[in-house]
Amino acid sequence: MQIKHSxxxxxxxxxxxxxxxxxxxxxxxxxxxxxxxxxESSFEAVNGAWMYSDKVGSPAASRTExxxxxxxxxxxxxxxxxxxxxxxxxxGGDQLTSSCDYRITGQSFDTxxxxxxxxxxxxxxxxxxxxxxxxxxSRAIGYNADGSWTVMISNEQQPGxxxxxxxxxxxxxxxxxxxxxxxxxxxxLARTLPLPTIEKAQC
Amino acid sequence: MLTRALPxxxxxxxxxxxxxxxxxxxxxxxxxxxxxxxxxxxxxIGPDRQWNKCVxxxxxxxxxxxxxxxxxxxxxxxxxDLSEGSLRLRGETWADYWSLSVYQQNTxxxxxxxxxxxxxxxxxxxxxxxxDSPVRSPSQRIISPTTKGILLIRxxxxxxxxxxxxxxxxxxxxxxxx
Numbered sequence: 001m002q003i004k005h006s007x008x009x010x011x012x013x014x015x016x017x018x019x020x021x022x023x024x025x026x027x028x029x030x031x032x033x034x035x036x037x038x039x040e041s042s043f044e045a046v047n048g049a050w051m052y053s054d055k056v057g058s059p060a061a062s063r064t065e066x067x068x069x070x071x072x073x074x075x076x077x078x079x080x081x082x083x084x085x086x087x088x089x090x091x092g093g094d095q096l097t098s099s100c101d102y103r104i105t106g107q108s109f110d111t112x113x114x115x116x117x118x119x120x121x122x123x124x125x126x127x128x129x130x131x132x133x134x135x136x137x138s139r140a141i142g143y144n145a146d147g148s149w150t151v152m153i154s155n156e157q158q159p160g161x162x163x164x165x166x167x168x169x170x171x172x173x174x175x176x177x178x179x180x181x182x183x184x185x186x187x188x189l190a191r192t193l194p195l196p197t198i199e200k201a202q203c
Numbered sequence: 204m205l206t207r208a209l210p211x212x213x214x215x216x217x218x219x220x221x222x223x224x225x226x227x228x229x230x231x232x233x234x235x236x237x238x239x240x241x242x243x244x245x246x247x248i249g250p251d252r253q254w255n256k257c258v259x260x261x262x263x264x265x266x267x268x269x270x271x272x273x274x275x276x277x278x279x280x281x282x283x284d285l286s287e288g289s290l291r292l293r294g295e296t297w298a299d300y301w302s303l304s305v306y307q308q309n310t311x312x313x314x315x316x317x318x319x320x321x322x323x324x325x326x327x328x329x330x331x332x333x334x335d336s337p338v339r340s341p342s343q344r345i346i347s348p349t350t351k352g353i354l355l356i357r358x359x360x361x362x363x364x365x366x367x368x369x370x371x372x373x374x375x376x377x378x379x380x381x
Contacts, residue, residue, distance in 0.1 A: 017219030
């Protein structure tokens with residue numbers, strides 16, 4: 001009789017503990033996947049402030065990487081078609097925020113199309129602005145005499161190529177550099193490509 | 204009696220917690236991508252639940268579509284359900300970057316082709332659930348590993364000046380369940 005009671009008590013304890021731990025686990029896993037270190041965790045540091053991922057949209061991604069990308073950037077093209085770079089910091093290692101202005105300088109890429117896009121890191125969509133501008137691309141941008149290009153990031157209008165950020169200070173943003181239909185050489189050298197510099201101009 | 208049962212209860216709680224935590228973690232990782240796809244598909248099919256319908260984005264510029272979408276692109280999107288047949292898509296590619304991509308129900312990009320990989324300026328693809336489904340010539344078959352999913356056609360646009368031409372390109376497309 002006592003053994004029967006002990007087993008019943010043990011089974012009930014197992015079930016209650018499993019359900020409780022299951023709920024906690026689901027909540028913690030979801031929070032971890034969607035949190036500030038979720039999407040970018042699928043990227044690896046490569047060059048300057050930039051991180052690279054060949055797992056975005058890829059069937060080769062692990063279950064964790066797939067879930068992170070699903071929440072932070074779903075319906076992306078696989079690395080076979082597009083190379084993705086992401087920056088959360090400037091070249092000095094400081095987080096990109098709306099409290100500062102930044103100068104981005106880069107070269108063109110051997111690719112069908114490239115674009116540089118700015119996203120609010122919290123909402124993961126565009127920063128609303130009067131000019132309706134969130135990106136510059138290889139066709140729309142003007143190149144300097146030496147073939148380079150420059151984009152200014154600021155919450156005040158800038159001459160030349162300007163990407164607006166939040167009017168409020170201390171808002172985090174991130175940059176995505178996408179290379180669509182890159183040449184075979186560009187794809188092969190993805191981890192060592194010379195990438196744009198992200199220089200803090202003023203705070 | 205309680206003293207005798209205590210070790211069993213403690214052991215049961217420990218094993219139960221570990222089992223529940225592991226199960227919760229695994230289920231979440233499996234479920235999250237599918238839930239994201241279902242949420243996007245629900246938006247795409249709307250209240251009338253119109254699967255297999257080509258929906259053209261008519262506006263150019265930054266729109267809060269999904270997380271980190273590309274504002275350069277004016278997309279045609281289809282939430283597909285191949286349980287009742289295959290989906291045939293025909294039309295013209297686009298002068299700037301153009302691609303057609305297929306996402307299975309766990310978000311994986313299982314197929315992509317760009318304009319430079321297509322001979323000529325027209326395309327004709329049939330998205331089917333298996334190799335056995337009939338495909339009308341000269342359409343090229345794309346197999347979707349899952350019955351449901353999302354197909355995207357991206358056209359990259361330089362400025363607002365391109366919008367009328369994009370609309371004409373979109374309107375010339377046909378999407379039909381065959």
